[in-house]
Amino acid sequence: ASGVVRLLEFVSGDIVLASLKGPTPVLGRKGYDIREAVVPDASGLVLKIIARLLGLWKGGRVFRRLLLNANHPEVLRQLALQVDHRTPSVTMPIHRLDDDSFEAAQRHAQDEQKRLEQNATQFFDELEGSRHPYRTVEDYHRAYISKRQMPTNVIKRALRAISEMNPTLKAIECMLPHNEIIIMAQASSKRFAESKSRSMLDGVPFVVKGDLRVKGLPNLHGTNPKNPLPGTIGSDVNDPVVQALLDAGAILLGTATMHEYGTSPLGYNKWYEGPVNAFDVSRYSGGSSSGSATIVASGIVPFAIGLDGGGSIRIPSSWSGVVGLAPTFGRVNFETTGTPVSTVTHCGPIAATVADAAHVLRVIGKTEHQGTHVYDYLYGSRGRPPVHLHALAAPPRKNRIIKVGVFQDWVQHSDPEIYTAYKETLEKLNWEVHHFTLPNMNAQAVSHCN
Structure with missing residues (x-):
């Protein structure tokens, strides 16, 4: 009789999660123990049908139970029971620079600023004659300084490229009004005509991930744009990272598509049916900063901004063949209010080259005390050391062991x-x-x- 009852419980789905146990895991046991997941190998329409059947069909409960017991999610509970309930105190993993190193960082940053104020056309001698397939930040800057191109013309071409390519790439979520973009480009052109450019990023187009607030645009986090959730309609201020780039003269085009709430490394957003990989539109771009990686990989912009809580900058960059940098936690401040998993999230650049990523980091790394980050308070009144590019300008000797x-x-x-x-x-x-x-x-x- 008990066997019949147990069978009925199993079929009805009321049986407890750990009804069929596998080997009990040992907390901290050495050795690689990952097993292949036991799940249906399906995609597209077939996957939709399977999911529908598992949810509605009476026998779906049986198969759901079989899948659970085949993959043993109960190991999480078993491991948790082995953890000492007395949680030890946590120390912040921060190592402050000594006084000499801090002062050296300040000197390098000040020297670079002077060179920028002199409209230096080449930051690093090593980059002369670069054969990189992408137009880099320094290519833009060199063209503007020499008057061979001006931001207004370049931005108009970027807008035309987006209108032609985005219906396929699905990389852009929301665009700023074209007239606002052109006004920014005209102001940048005027600065170059007067030899008063603000930075290496002046006149350079970029986009930001849909997690970041942009004044006048919805802050959707990848959710349904046709049925927006409360609090996602219309930002009245720019995120500190966005504002820092605008203050440096960079031209914001809009926000990039992302996976809904950034929860998948694939990067695909069902509401936009994309983004797709810039090199093969039948493949994923990686995520969740998917649109940011796709738009850079397409060559439309030399850099974009992403957020990374578990690989969301690094994964799409690697899948899309560009450079992604998740800076040291706390180096770049952004507004964490409303940002999921902000306690583990990094904000950083996705760029065409390592040098481009460095140029962007130099600008967005100056946002301390402008966001909502605990690290603002750990360096005290002196603040964090400034970002500088000395390591890139003077790379380690070639015979150094890495x-x-x-x-x-x-x-x-x-x-x-x-x-x-x-x-x-x-x-x-x-x-x-x-x-x-x-x-x-x-x-x-x-x-x-x-």
Whole structure:
């Protein structure tokens, strides 16, 4: 009789989550333990049909239970029970610069500012004659200084490119009014005509992820634009990062499409049916700063701004063949109010080149005490050291040994062609490799599946 009752509970879906247990995990046990998830291999229409059946069909409860018990999400509970309930105090992982290093950072930043005020056309000698396929920030600046091009003409071309390409790319969520964009471009052109450019970014077009507030545009976080949620309609101020770029003379075109609330590394947003990968429109761009990566990879703008709580700058950049930088936590202040998972979120550039990312970081890294970040208070009244580009202008000597940590089992879990390319690249770099491993990786993977 008890067996019949248990079967009825199983079929009805009322059985407890951990009804069928796998091996009990041990907290901190060494060794790579990730298993392939047991889930239907489907996409598109087939996936929609399966999801519909699992939700409505009476037998769907049985299959949902089978999927749960095959993947053992109960390991999270089992591991949690092994954690000491006495939570230790947490110290902020911050290491303040000593006085000499702080003063050196200030000197480098001041020197670079003087060079910019002199309208330096080339920041780094090493970049002379670059054959990079993209137009870089320095290419724009050099063209403007020499009067070969002016921001007004360049911005008009960028707007035309967006109107022609965005119906396919789906990278832009909202555009600023064209007349506002042209007014900014005309003001920039006037500054260059008078040799009074504000920065290396003056006159350079860019977009920002839909998480960041832009005055006059909705702050949708990737949600349905046709049925906006309360609080997403119309921002009355710019985010500190947006304002810092505008103050530097950069030309904001609009906000970039993102995955809804930034919850998927694929980057696809069903409300916009995109973005797609700039190199192959049948593939994903990566996410969740998907539109930012796509618009840079398309060549329409040399940089965009993204947010990253678990790879949302780095993933789309790698999938789209551009450079993504998630700065040190707290280096770039942004307004966290209403931003999901703001306690782990970084704000940084997605750019065509490493140098471009550095130029953007130099500007947006000056936003301390303008956002809502706890790190503002950890450096005291002196504030954080200024961002400078000395390390990029004077790269380390070529014979310097660079040490990197490699999670070998993790990277070897890739498809063979991916792992081969990774291995060949690592060998060519001739770095000093140190192998490491992490425990309980399968539980972490299951937590993401949940």
